[in-house]
Amino acid sequence: MKLLSKSVRNLGQRGIVVLATIDIVCGLALRFTTSSKMWLDEALTVNIASAPVGEIVRHLRNDGAPPLYYFVLHLWISVFGPSDFSSRSLSGCFSVIGCLAAFALARRLWGTQYAVVATAVLAVLPFGVYFGTEARMYSLVMLESALLLFVWIGDWSKSPGRDAVATALLAASLLYTHYWSLYLIAVMVIGLVIQCVRSRIVTRDARFKMIGVFGGAVLWLPWVPVFNAQRLHTGTPWSPAPAFFQFLNWIEGFITNQSRQHITPSLHHEVVMLLFIGLIVMGCFAVVMKDRYVVKLDFQIPREVKFLVGISFGTMFLGLLASHFADTTFVPRYASVIAIPIALIVARGIMVFDRPLRILMVLLLFSVGALWTDKWGRGVQRTQAGEVSAVLVGAKPDAYVFMCPDQIGPTVMRYARHDLSYSAYPRYTEPFFVDWYDYKDAFKATSPRDAGAKVLAAAGNRDIYVVWSSGYTLKGTCKAVAHEITNATGRTATRLLKARVTGFYQSMNVTLLPFR
Numbered sequence: 001m002k003l004l005s006k007s008v009r010n011l012g013q014r015g016i017v018v019l020a021t022i023d024i025v026c027g028l029a030l031r032f033t034t035s036s037k038m039w040l041d042e043a044l045t046v047n048i049a050s051a052p053v054g055e056i057v058r059h060l061r062n063d064g065a066p067p068l069y070y071f072v073l074h075l076w077i078s079v080f081g082p083s084d085f086s087s088r089s090l091s092g093c094f095s096v097i098g099c100l101a102a103f104a105l106a107r108r109l110w111g112t113q114y115a116v117v118a119t120a121v122l123a124v125l126p127f128g129v130y131f132g133t134e135a136r137m138y139s140l141v142m143l144e145s146a147l148l149l150f151v152w153i154g155d156w157s158k159s160p161g162r163d164a165v166a167t168a169l170l171a172a173s174l175l176y177t178h179y180w181s182l183y184l185i186a187v188m189v190i191g192l193v194i195q196c197v198r199s200r201i202v203t204r205d206a207r208f209k210m211i212g213v214f215g216g217a218v219l220w221l222p223w224v225p226v227f228n229a230q231r232l233h234t235g236t237p238w239s240p241a242p243a244f245f246q247f248l249n250w251i252e253g254f255i256t257n258q259s260r261q262h263i264t265p266s267l268h269h270e271v272v273m274l275l276f277i278g279l280i281v282m283g284c285f286a287v288v289m290k291d292r293y294v295v296k297l298d299f300q301i302p303r304e305v306k307f308l309v310g311i312s313f314g315t316m317f318l319g320l321l322a323s324h325f326a327d328t329t330f331v332p333r334y335a336s337v338i339a340i341p342i343a344l345i346v347a348r349g350i351m352v353f354d355r356p357l358r359i360l361m362v363l364l365l366f367s368v369g370a371l372w373t374d375k376w377g378r379g380v381q382r383t384q385a386g387e388v389s390a391v392l393v394g395a396k397p398d399a400y401v402f403m404c405p406d407q408i409g410p411t412v413m414r415y416a417r418h419d420l421s422y423s424a425y426p427r428y429t430e431p432f433f434v435d436w437y438d439y440k441d442a443f444k445a446t447s448p449r450d451a452g453a454k455v456l457a458a459a460g461n462r463d464i465y466v467v468w469s470s471g472y473t474l475k476g477t478c479k480a481v482a483h484e485i486t487n488a489t490g491r492t493a494t495r496l497l498k499a500r501v502t503g504f505y506q507s508m509n510v511t512l513l514p515f516r
Contacts, residue, residue: 012357016356026374038383062433091132102340255269268369399462410434413430413431423455456488
């Protein structure tokens with residue numbers, strides 16, 4: 001009987017290693033494969049990063065993002081080119097290194113066996129896979145946050161000065177990559193202060209940690225004037241501030257593909273969602289399962305996971321609270337600052353089952369559900385710009401293309417012909433970039449009726465293609481713009497392409513107004 005028990009245990013341990021290896025190989029491969037063309041944020045990011053170094057900051061002042069990722073992408077593009085694959089591969093590389101950082105962080109917290117499971121979870125987590133395929137900064141944010149936490153929880157007694165310098169550099173790099181890192185760093189500091197208050201002593205380690213955070217803030221000071229201008233004039237005009245209930249549903253973003261505008265309910269999605277939430281609850285509250293059938297939940301959060309729980313939920317609560325009152329939006333990708341801690345909590349939720357065969361079964365269930373989502377997401381199209389560019393292939397060389405809103409411009413212009421004339425609502429400029437500076441004021445300064453007159457004057461005797469979308473925060477504005485242009489020109493409108501809202505994250509219509 002003992003021999004059988006030992007054989008089963010060995011089988012479970014080997015199975016965990018084999019399954020983790022499969023997860024890691026599949027997950028890393030999926031980070032470099034997507035069939036979708038670049039949507040707005042990706043195309044705009046590559047456009048900004050492709051500009052001369054001296055102009056990147058100027059573009060970012062009107063965009064609302066910090067600069068580090070753009071400068072790194074600029075160097076990457078200068079070596080590997082601006083193609084979709086090469087531009088996205090930078091994020092894929094950051095995501096791969098992020099998996100290694102997650103392994104190191106989990107091993108420092110709990111040991112090698114936990115680290116293997118945590119790496120497998122992150123490797124197949126749809127959130128991590130998706131952002132490994134997107135030419136945006138979020139995989140870099142995940143890597144930086146994991147490295148910062150790795151340093152933060154280390155033994156500072158040996159080289160506190162070195163650790164303080166590392167903390168300063170990593171905190172600054174996070175601040176120069178994404179502004180939601182402010183909330184992560186704030187929660188880390190709050191936790192440190194609470195620890196000092198409870199112990200009634202400020203330890204040497206705590207002093208050096210504060211020095212490290214202060215150093216990061218000092219390094220960020222040169223960017224503060226730009227940040228303040230962005231805060232006052234760009235913000236997030238494309239979406240409203242989050243409601244309080246979003247604190248309850250943000251977790252869904254970790255197990256759904258980010259490039260779907262409307263999530264189609266399915267049994268698969270519901271099962272994976274329930275499993276994911278269950279594992280988070282287990283990871284936060286469960287005592288390691290010693291009984292054969294019973295998992296005990298202890299609402300006194302176990303010491304070994306208390307740090308990650310505080311960091312993850314504290315950051316989200318503070319960020320959503322600040323966004324609500326500052327009237328800025330929240331979208332699931334902002335949770336990239338805590339994506340790796342969440343993956344580690346899920347891994348602990350798996351490991352509390354204690355026995356290797358049980359752990360293997362739960363990890364297998366999670367892996368199948370996550371990889372199913374990953375495989376499906378690989379074929380999801382983020383933009384309809386490819387179909388728009390195919391329509392414009394038939395346009396005359398002097399045709400005039402007007403887009404509404406300008407937010408569809410960067411992705412369309414990336415794939416469409418360059419010998420056409422382009423303009424966009426509301427600024428009536430070529431939409432190679434989106435100028436978010438006082439964006440709402442730009443909409444107030446014009447109207448659909450103005451658009452009709454201006455497009456007619458600009459197009460003259462040329463064919464007009466109106467590329468428009470009724471989504472975004474504009475409600476029916478762009479539909480009205482297309483209607484007013486048709487009325488102003490007196491031409492017969494022909495719909496060449498219809499927006500497929502459920503098929504594309506960024507859907508578009510194309511209406512032709514030919515000159516006769």
